[in-house]
Amino acid sequence: MTNRLASVLGGDVGAAVxxxxxxxxxAVCGQPWSxxxxxxxxxxxxxxxxxALFGSDAIVIVIDAADSESTVEAVRRLAAEGGRPVVPVLPGPVTLAAASDADSAKDVLTAIVEAIGExxxxxxxxxxxxxxxxDLAGMSARKLFNTLRxxxxxxxxxxxxxxxxxxxxxADAALRLKPDAVIAAGTADADFLDHIAAEGPAIGIALSVDGPAAAAAALAATRPLIxxxxxxxxxxxPVETMHAFMGAFSGARQP
Structure with missing residues (x-):
């Protein structure tokens, strides 16, 4: 299996989905994730x-910061197997700080990242x-991201x-946080994405799985895109919804 995520992170044109x-x-396993x-x-x-059923380019595992033990261990096992790439998703520090405080958010996320880092x-x-x-443009956000980075x-x-x-x-606020990748939530202007990519980070778009994907697929035909x-x-x-989402990017996922 081609590692599309590594290719896109390395600058190859196309989509890693x-x-x-x-x-x-x-729908797939007969019982809800919970x-x-x-x-x-x-x-x-x-x-x-x-x-495997949908042919995703990575195994994406969302981690609940308040109850992370099992999912963190699953991420560790999946990554250690060395098969399909693994991508954990955590609530961001600013999001988490809004529900508690900056120090608590930093401590919780640091512990989780350290647990899966190896x-x-x-x-x-x-x-x-x-x-x-x-909310991501201020110094407090940058301090949180500096620690986690x-x-x-x-x-x-x-x-x-x-x-x-x-x-x-x-776009400039994202660059000041100095991530390796910036994923625009929802629709994204190609010029803003290219402005970010010109400074080094990989770029991408996060979409609703049941929303239109054609515009994002067209962007991925001309640039690396997560x-x-x-x-x-x-x-x-529904299985059909996920298949349709994956199918929208089939032309941008060729080796």
Whole structure:
């Protein structure tokens, strides 16, 4: 299997498609993700089965920062197997700080990243799609990301951020956080993406799995692009919906 994610991170034109897998668990495995989310072994088997069925370019595991033990262990096992690339998704530090405080968010996320770091996942994503881009532009956000980036850098794990990129100010805010990848939540202006890519980070778009994907597929035909899915959407997710989402990018995933 071609490692599309590594190719795109390395600058090759095309799409690496990384859908979140949990919503498809009921349709594929016969029970919702929540039924086996407390058992790392079951998470591993379910994630591999779902990823294989849809041919995703990575196994994407969303980690609940408040109850992370089983999913962290599953990420460690999957990454250690050395098969399909593994991409954990965590709530971003600004998102998490809004529900507690900056110090608590930093401590919780640092502990989780350290726990999975030795397994060297292919990419780690912080999801800040639910906060305004302006909340990521201040010094407090940069301090949080600096701390976490130091941890991921120690383990040589690329760090990405999912965030809204509605304008050039937001694109510049993303660059100041110095991630290895910036994933625009929802639709994204090609000029803003190219502005970010010119400074070094890989770029991508996070889409609703049941929304239109044609515009993102067209962008991926001319540039390296990571495609992932946003949280929410239909749950349980029909198999046909996920197949349609993956199929939209078939032309941009050729070796």
């Amino acid at each position: 990384l859908p979140r897998l949990s919503a498809a668990a009921a 039924m086996f989310a407390a058992d790392a072994g079951q998470i591993v088997q379910a994630a591999k089965r779902i990823a 397994a060297r996942p292919a990419l780690l994503l912080f999801d800040e799609s639910g906060v305004a881009a302006s 130091n941890v991921t850098s120690y383990f040589d794990v690329p760090l990405g951020i999912i965030m809204a990129i509605p304008d050039e100010d937001a 495609i992932t899915t946003l949280g929410g959407g239909p749950d349980p997710l």
